[in-house]
Amino acid sequence: MKKQKFTRKQEQFYLKDFFIYIQTVKMLKSIEIDEELYEFIYDHFNFEILAECSEYKYELFNLNFLEFLIQEKCFLCFIKLNIDEYLESMLIYRDELKKAA
Structure with a gap:
């Protein structure tokens, strides 16, 4: 089986996303x-919700x-990050996933 090669840009996007995830849960x-x-946020981290609750919105990923x-x-x-808005949004997201299950 052949290993998948990632471009430098793909690698940077992945590392940036991972950094955002780690720093947020920390x-x-x-x-x-x-x-x-x-535990729910740790297991079901959602970048869209994070971006929506940040003053930067999707420009967050360009910081x-x-x-x-x-x-x-x-x-x-x-x-x-508006922490209260983020936590409320994650509670709603959790409830939606529970209903879908």
Whole structure:
């Protein structure tokens, strides 16, 4: 079987998405949200919901995350995430998945 080759750009998109995911769940764990909701977000992370709840919307994926690494803000502040809106949206998403199952 032949290994799939990824372009440098594809690799960068993947790594950026992974970085966003890891930093988001790390910060959510640190603010001690409901454990059941945290586990759901960890297992069913949704980039669209995250983008919709950020002031940046889909421009979120074009941010220079190197700037985050050299400053003092928390990640959720850096991406200007409305945490309450995000958690509410994830609760709705969880309920929709439960109904579909």
